Amino acid sequence: MADAATALVVDDEEMTRAIVAGYLSRIGYRTLEAETMAQAWEILSANGAAVHVVLLDRRLSDGDGLELYERMKGVPELAGIPVIVQTVSDSSAEIAAAIRAGVFYYLIKPYDGALLRSVVRAAEETTGRLRSLQGDLRCRSDAIALLQEARFRFRTPQEAQDLAIALSSVVTTGRSLTFGLSEILVNAVEHGNLGIGFEAKGRLKASGMLAREIEARLASSEHRDKYATLQVERGDGRVIFTVTDMGPGFDFTRYLSVDASQSHATHGRGIALAGMVGFDELTFLGTGNRVVGIVNLDRD
Template sequence: MADAVTALVVDDEEMTRAIVAGYLSRIGYRTLEAETKAQAWEILSSSGSAIHVVLLDRRLADGDGLELYERMKQEPHLADIPVIVQTISDSSSEIAAAIRAGVFYYLIKPYDGALLRSVVRAAEETTGRLRSLQGDLRSRSDAIGLLRDGRFRFRTLQEAQNLAITLSSVAATAHSLTFGLSEILVNAVEHGNLGIGFEAKGRLKASGMLAREIEARLASAEHRDKYATVHVERSDSRVIFTVTDMGAGFDFNRYLSVDASQSNATHGRGIALARMVGFDQLTYVGNGNRVVGIVNLDRASDGLSD
């Protein structure tokens, strides 16, 4: 990226804004600052397209920070900006409220610079991938919309992404479905067939070795013959996606929602995101190596604000 990444820091404490700006400057970010929701909205309205991430304090002098987030979601040019809520409270009810509103990154003060930087990068990575998927979706043929019943086999991350982009065209809610379908197809490869667990993925991401490890496992004797399948069944009223991998399964209940214990992690939200914005129903079967996602074709809206 030619221009510096810009973060908007919304906090009514000047010292906190300065500390956050210092943390982010170490990874080349520039920061804009706002003390209130009103000031933040003025900045977003004038330069929203140039802002890459918002760090939003939950309790501001002029009200609840989540109200600013809800307002952002109503504006197409602001809706996709990742928002990280920060607060001094570890109340489960407050965290649940933020999660229900769609905030998947929640930092409890005080936190250190390394954690802040990793969460900011993770939020940007997720949003950037969504935008890329949506851009690719627009370039694909609408012919897949004629599909009534089909079964597809895949084994690599690229094949999983390609299928997600193509198959999501069967529904009017294609943009949000692309993201949700991508998550469960990628999980089938990464966590299912290749056996890369939550903790291992965290270590590999931190060391920058995740992509290399995935390629190594795909080529290994243990994993090279493994594949996953997605079965698509479309009726006049709904589409059913059944994704099955050859892995040993996992404790899927841990990932069906996002709670306080996961809020500071840099990954692990994909299943909860898929469940909330990609599908009307998402159900894991047996030991977790099969998942069924249902999309109602009469869903009125499209996008991540569903």
């Protein structure tokens, strides 16, 4: 990157701030530091446009770190900055509360530098993708709003994301649906048709080889004729999205909620987040190779 990316580290322990700064310096990040929410807000108010990610301790001397995050969400210039919460608590309830609030990730102390760097990189990558998705969404809403019923066939992650962009505008809450729909469509390609499991995806992401492996599998004789389908039906005050892939299925129950068992992975939360923010109902059928997402047209 031409200019160093900037991380704001909010933690009341000086040693923790120094350790995080050291970890991130290895991938070219510079850090700003704050001991309290008040100090962090001063920095964000003055330099928010320069901050790429916030590392936020959940328990600070002047309150719950999530209060700072909620305040950030109320300011358009700060709302898009990914926030990674870090804490000593591995309470599933606390993790779920943070994820429902919309934080990008939840790290449990102590963690190693490799995990932190991987999560920060993922935050930058994912935030860029979501901004692109949401920007494109605004350009495609008028015609799609007329849709009543449609069926689509797709093979690649890019086609999956294109569908998510186009079809999210079928409802007025398109921005939240964009993320949820993108997650289940990409999941149908990567995990369903191409058979890239949870552990394998973790290794490939860590080595920077995920995109190359996807391309190789798409071109292989085993997978090149596979496709997934998306059925869209609108009526009775709701829109139903049914996604079916050609894979054997998977243990979807493992990914329907956010809990401590997922805290040390850089992926695997997409399905839970899709259900929390993208759909009013999300149901997996059979072995998991078919999923039905429902959005109520009168949702807030």
